[in-house]
Amino acid sequence: MSVPRTVDFYFDLSSPYSYLAATQLPAVAARHGATIRWRPMVLAAVFTAAGNRMPAASPPKAAWMLQDLARWSAIYGVPFRMNGRFPLNTIPAMRLVLVADGHGVAEAVARDAFRRTWAEDQDPNEHLAEMAAAAGLPDGAHTSVQDPAVKEALKASTDEAIARGVFGAPAMFVGDQLFWGNDRLDMLERALAAG
Amino acid sequence: MSVPRTVDFYFDLSSPYSYLAATQLPAVAARHGATIRWRPMVLAAVFTAAGNRMPAASPPKAAWMLQDLARWSAIYGVPFRMNGRFPLNTIPAMRLVLVADGHGVAEAVARDAFRRTWAEDQDPNEHLAEMAAAAGLPDGAHTSVQDPAVKEALKASTDEAIARGVFGAPAMFVGDQLFWGNDRLDMLERALAAG
Numbered sequence: 001m002s003v004p005r006t007v008d009f010y011f012d013l014s015s016p017y018s019y020l021a022a023t024q025l026p027a028v029a030a031r032h033g034a035t036i037r038w039r040p041m042v043l044a045a046v047f048t049a050a051g052n053r054m055p056a057a058s059p060p061k062a063a064w065m066l067q068d069l070a071r072w073s074a075i076y077g078v079p080f081r082m083n084g085r086f087p088l089n090t091i092p093a094m095r096l097v098l099v100a101d102g103h104g105v106a107e108a109v110a111r112d113a114f115r116r117t118w119a120e121d122q123d124p125n126e127h128l129a130e131m132a133a134a135a136g137l138p139d140g141a142h143t144s145v146q147d148p149a150v151k152e153a154l155k156a157s158t159d160e161a162i163a164r165g166v167f168g169a170p171a172m173f174v175g176d177q178l179f180w181g182n183d184r185l186d187m188l189e190r191a192l193a194a195g
Numbered sequence: 196m197s198v199p200r201t202v203d204f205y206f207d208l209s210s211p212y213s214y215l216a217a218t219q220l221p222a223v224a225a226r227h228g229a230t231i232r233w234r235p236m237v238l239a240a241v242f243t244a245a246g247n248r249m250p251a252a253s254p255p256k257a258a259w260m261l262q263d264l265a266r267w268s269a270i271y272g273v274p275f276r277m278n279g280r281f282p283l284n285t286i287p288a289m290r291l292v293l294v295a296d297g298h299g300v301a302e303a304v305a306r307d308a309f310r311r312t313w314a315e316d317q318d319p320n321e322h323l324a325e326m327a328a329a330a331g332l333p334d335g336a337h338t339s340v341q342d343p344a345v346k347e348a349l350k351a352s353t354d355e356a357i358a359r360g361v362f363g364a365p366a367m368f369v370g371d372q373l374f375w376g377n378d379r380l381d382m383l384e385r386a387l388a389a390g
Contacts, residue, residue, distance in 0.1 A: 057247075068375075071382055
């Protein structure tokens with residue numbers, strides 16, 4: 001009996017490596033008939049819980065990451081532009097992903113928000129209405145990012161990630177196997193291929 | 196005119212990802228006619244200078260790294276065994292690499308020390324005489340790890356890494372292009388292929 005496979009994709013829209021992974025993961029999953037659960041999480045809260053900190057805290061590491069991000073962008077053939085607001089708070093936009101998830105269009109909103117943030121130097125929080133409309137959400141859906149239940153859903157998604165041992169972004173699970181980082185997509189694909 | 200290419204390989208023997216990279220780098224370099232400069236560095240000093248810290252400082256990250264190291268070991272088909280002393284001080288063994296470098300056999304000593312540390316759960320500092328003999332160094336060469344000039348050479352190698360923007364291990368350069376991590380060997384090879 002074949003069990004439909006799922007990749008649980010935990011990300012923060014403020015994470016450029018999460019953006020890079022999001023440009024590739026749908027094709028990786030499709031090659032193996034797997035579906036993606038788009039799970040936004042508040043990375044700052046994850047870092048605190050995990051005793052971790054943002055990778056760019058080391059100045060020479062931050063400088064190298066800019067080169068590394070440009071290299072991945074070239075390899076993938078996707079646009080990348082460092083966001084001038086980095087580090088940026090993307091909590092409202094991540095709540096919109098969860099609102100969209102309730103309508104079955106989390107991927108559309110997540111990818112739209114990633115593109116705006118990491119290819120077009122936008123603040124995604126300033127474009128919630130446009131993103132909601134582009135994804136076909138009902139009129140006014142974007143205002144629900146202030147609803148207590150939606151706020152709670154993002155906290156729950158974050159807590160879920162922490163409980164599963166996530167310490168950074170992106171974090172991807174196949175079953176209980178954790179793959180951390182855009183640079184582990186190959187290993188993730190091996191796990192999907194192995195069933 | 197073809198310029199002989201070089202990969203500057205900065206590593207700490209205490210770094211398991213440096214071990215993994217060292218099992219693959221000679222073949223990568225050979226495919227492109229490149230030579231490797233084996234440059235030990237004191238990673239603790241690099242972390243301090245770079246405002247960085249050891250990756251395993253986050254408990255869930257440390258737990259994941261054990262899985263990740265096992266996965267790389269399987270992909271590469273090389274033995275790996277977590278060293279029971281981790282984190283361990285490998286300064287004397289790294290000095291022996293520099294002594295060996297003066298005799299043209301840095302690679303032999305470095306790979307021997309890596310294997311002992313990350314495949315055989317040994318403390319490499321306890322096997323300096325054996326490693327020196329295996330590499331064909333003159334009798335008593337291993338005692339020179341206490342020479343002031345040898346101590347200074349390791350400091351100089353470490354300072355050189357820091358001055359070049361190194362913040363973690365392994366760090367590999369092709370020209371002035373820095374590639375950080377065992378997981379960037381593919382990018383390193385692209386750089387060698389591009390000439």
